[in-house]
Amino acid sequence: MDHNAAFQAYETAALSAIAAATDAAGLEKVRIEFLGKKQGQLKDLQAVVGKVAADQRPAVGKLFNDVRDKVTAALEERQKLLEKPKKSLTAIDIALPGTEFKLGKRHPLTQTMEDFKDIIGRFGFTVADGPEIEDEYHNFKALNIPDDHPARDPLENFYLSTASYAAGQPLQPRLLRSQTSTVQIRVMEQQQPPIRIVSLGRVYRPDTIDATHSCMFHQMEGLMIGADVTMAQLKTVLRLFATTYLGQDVTIRFRPSFFPFTEPSVEVDMSWGKDWLEIGGAGMVDPNVLKAVGYDPEVVTGFAFGLGIERFCMRRHQIKDIRRFYENDVRFLAQF
Ligand code: PHE
Numbered sequence: 001m002d003h004n005a006a007f008q009a010y011e012t013a014a015l016s017a018i019a020a021a022t023d024a025a026g027l028e029k030v031r032i033e034f035l036g037k038k039q040g041q042l043k044d045l046q047a048v049v050g051k052v053a054a055d056q057r058p059a060v061g062k063l064f065n066d067v068r069d070k071v072t073a074a075l076e077e078r079q080k081l082l083e084k085p086k087k088s089l090t091a092i093d094i095a096l097p098g099t100e101f102k103l104g105k106r107h108p109l110t111q112t113m114e115d116f117k118d119i120i121g122r123f124g125f126t127v128a129d130g131p132e133i134e135d136e137y138h139n140f141k142a143l144n145i146p147d148d149h150p151a152r153d154p155l156e157n158f159y160l161s162t163a164s165y166a167a168g169q170p171l172q173p174r175l176l177r178s179q180t181s182t183v184q185i186r187v188m189e190q191q192q193p194p195i196r197i198v199s200l201g202r203v204y205r206p207d208t209i210d211a212t213h214s215c216m217f218h219q220m221e222g223l224m225i226g227a228d229v230t231m232a233q234l235k236t237v238l239r240l241f242a243t244t245y246l247g248q249d250v251t252i253r254f255r256p257s258f259f260p261f262t263e264p265s266v267e268v269d270m271s272w273g274k275d276w277l278e279i280g281g282a283g284m285v286d287p288n289v290l291k292a293v294g295y296d297p298e299v300v301t302g303f304a305f306g307l308g309i310e311r312f313c314m315r316r317h318q319i320k321d322i323r324r325f326y327e328n329d330v331r332f333l334a335q336f
Contacts, residue, residue, distance in 0.1 A: 130183035143261040176204035180221035188293035218309035225302035234303035280307035
């Protein structure tokens with residue numbers, strides 16, 4: 001067989017073996033057979049080149065190289081193809097119309113709380129946080145609520161059973177906080193004036209559930225402490241806050257009231273049609289509260305407020321029943 005015929009036979013056999021390989025392992029066998037350096041067909045072909053006359057050897061050598069390069073290229077291409085995952089049903093056809101997803105929405109109360117933080121943040125209030133499981137000191141005592149106050153009645157609160165107390169902890173009664181005013185104390189224990197914070201979160205009271213009451217609801221507590229904080233500032237902040245969230249047509253009304261932790265105290269109402277709805281309590285921080293956290297009431301004053309978040313959201317969206325918020329009915333929730 002002359003060298004040309006040998007090259008031709010080698011090339012044809014190699015290319016068809018490469019094309020016939022269906023997986024990487026099979027292709028590797030083909031590589032060893034046709035391109036292996038130590039043995040196999042390439043070695044035989046080299047021997048053919050060795051036998052040609054010396055003057056023809058450069059030309060034949062070049063032909064040998066060409067054939068080997070061609071087979072090597074074919075093998076590499078096949079390798080790449082076999083590496084790729086098979087085109088199958090998982091391939092994405094970008095020309096097809098997409099599947100329609102209904103994106104979920106944040107709960108209306110979550111949206112309201114985001115709005116609240118945004119609005120009150122413009123008055124310079126930052127957000128603080130506190131625990132929902134509280135001790136009597138933070139929920140009552142430090143807030144100047146005496147032992148015999150009706151708000152401390154076990155029937156007015158969700159006390160936790162002693163079995164739930166952490167092991168090794170002193171047996172101190174714990175309850176689900178009934179107001180976010182607890183966070184006033186927690187913040188003042190940690191920081192020195194001036195203070196300007198809000199705290200938003202859940203509170204729990206064993207109230208009879210109806211259209212405007214729930215045993216769990218959300219409050220935004222506000223606290224501002226400084227050298228000369230005044231009641232006028234409190235009223236301005238609450239009016240501006242309410243009209244920013246609810247619109248200019250809302251009227252905010254302050255009624256004299258009583259809270260153990262503020263003096264003087266007011267109840268805050270908003271107009272809703274021809275009616276008034278209570279939205280929270282507020283007042284000037286009682287000197288006893290300032291003393292409880294180690295502040296000097298002769299040096300600093302402050303105001304505090306607690307607003308019901310549900311009621312704001314209800315007025316803004318004309319929701320007539322507070323129970324809607326907690327039923328998880330998507331037909332209701334999807335509207336916001
Ligand atoms: N904590 C009071 C309540 O839940 C509201 C309040 C907060 C009143 C701050 C005065 C100052 O009813």
